[in-house]
Amino acid sequence: MSKRKKRTIRYEVADDIQTRFTDIVRTLNLRHIDLEKVVCVRSFGSSTKRIIARCHGMSKVLQIAMKIEAFYALEFISERFDKLSDKEQEETIIHELMHIPKNFGGGFRHHGHVSAENVKLMHERYQNAKKDKI
Numbered sequence: 001m002s003k004r005k006k007r008t009i010r011y012e013v014a015d016d017i018q019t020r021f022t023d024i025v026r027t028l029n030l031r032h033i034d035l036e037k038v039v040c041v042r043s044f045g046s047s048t049k050r051i052i053a054r055c056h057g058m059s060k061v062l063q064i065a066m067k068i069e070a071f072y073a074l075e076f077i078s079e080r081f082d083k084l085s086d087k088e089q090e091e092t093i094i095h096e097l098m099h100i101p102k103n104f105g106g107g108f109r110h111h112g113h114v115s116a117e118n119v120k121l122m123h124e125r126y127q128n129a130k131k132d133k134i
């Protein structure tokens with residue numbers, strides 16, 4: 001065993017976030033997102049100071065090697081995400097799902113598209129669509 005203290009990161013499938021993610025995808029009618037192939041995960045003990053969440057994709061090489069289609073995991077860092085307001089959490093979920101490209105190919109859309117402004121617009125669309133449903 002090394003003497004250096006090693007941080008252990010723990011991951012848990014986050015059903016509560018998954019429910020909110022699913023509601024956002026359905027309400028905004030984002031048909032390119034395959035709900036069976038995106039899983040929201042909460043992580044604990046991450047040493048990252050600035051990241052609240054991140055989007056994990058899957059390279060084409062792995063997809064071919066493993067003979068599976070693209071899959072995404074949206075990771076939410078508990079120490080940071082769980083402290084946010086409901087609105088900020090929704091915006092964070094929207095931010096991460098906006099990284100998933102239209103072709104659902106395993107890669108990412110970058111921050112030119114996933115900008116604070118576009119996330120805000122998407123969040124407004126979500127709130128308006130929810131109001132219309134009631």
Ligand SMILES: [Zn+2]
Pocket residue numbers: 095099111114
């Ligand atoms: Zn991002």
